[in-house]
Amino acid sequence: MPIIGLDVGEKRIGVAxxxxxxxxxxxxxxxxxxxxAVTIQKIKELVADGQVNTIVVGLPITLQGDIGKKxxxxxxxxxxxxxxxxxxxxxxxxxxxxxxxxxxLLEQDVSRAKRRKKIDALAAEIMLQSYLDYSRxxxxx
Numbered sequence: 830m831p832i833i834g835l836d837v838g839e840k841r842i843g844v845a846x847x848x849x850x851x852x853x854x855x856x857x858x859x860x861x862x863x864x865x866a867v868t869i870q871k872i873k874e875l876v877a878d879g880q881v882n883t884i885v886v887g888l889p890i891t892l893q894g895d896i897g898k899k900x901x902x903x904x905x906x907x908x909x910x911x912x913x914x915x916x917x918x919x920x921x922x923x924x925x926x927x928x929x930x931x932x933x934l935l936e937q938d939v940s941r942a943k944r945r946k947k948i949d950a951l952a953a954e955i956m957l958q959s960y961l962d963y964s965r966x967x968x969x970x
Contacts, residue, residue, distance in 0.1 A: 830882035833857075833875055834957025836923060836949055837886060837903055842868065843949025844875065845957040851882075851964070854957035856950035869913050876916055884916060887923030887956040921960045926952040 832851055836843035842860040847853065860871045875881065886907045891897045896904070904920065911918050930951035934944045 830880055832883045832885060832957065832961070833881050834885045834921075834953045834960065835872070835887065836926065836953035836956055837906055838862070838949060841949045842872075843951070843953035845950060845953035846875075847957060847961055851961055854954045854961055856947070856954040859946075859949045865909070869910070872910065873914055876914060881916055884910065884914065884918045885921050885957055885960045886910070886918060887926065887953065888920040890922050890924055892924065919960075921956060923952070923956040926955040926959075929955050 831849060832847040834845040834847075834854060836845075840862055842862060844857045844859055845854045846857040848855070860868060862868050872884070876884070886903060888903055888907075889897070889899045891900070907918055907920055927948065930948050931944070933951065934947060939947065
C-alpha cells in the first residue's frame with residue numbers, strides 16, 4: 830500500500846505519494862492550510878482515496894540535530910493527526926529538503942511563480958524518498 834509524505838508549512842502542506850511497492854516517491858501537489866478542520870478533511874480524503882498505509886510527516890530538526898520551536902509545532906500537528914486519522918503516522922527528518930527542492934527547480938530554470946507552486950510538493954517528495962530508502966535498506970539488512 831502507498832505511503833503519503835507531508836511537508837507541513839504555515840500556508841501550505843506539500844504532498845508526496847509513494848508507488849504501490851513503496852520504492853519511489855512522487856510529488857502530488859499541496860494542500861492550502863485554511864483551517865485545521867479543512868486541512869484534516871483533505872488529508873483524510875488523500876488517505877481514503879489512495880488506501881494509504883502510512884503518513885510520514887516531515888520534522889524540521891535543526892542543523893545541530895535539536896528539536897526547535899518549528900519541530901515542536903510539527904510534533905503537535907502529527908499528534909493532532911493521530912487523534913483524527915486512523916493509520917500509522919510517523920515523523921521523519923526533513924532537514925534541507927526545501928533547500929534541495931529549491932536547488933532542483935532553479936537547475937530546471939523554473940520561474941519564480943511556478944517554483945512557489947511546486948516547491949512544497951517537491952520537498953515532500955525528497956523527504957518521503959529518504960524515508961522509503963531508509964525503510965528499504967533497513968529491511969535488507
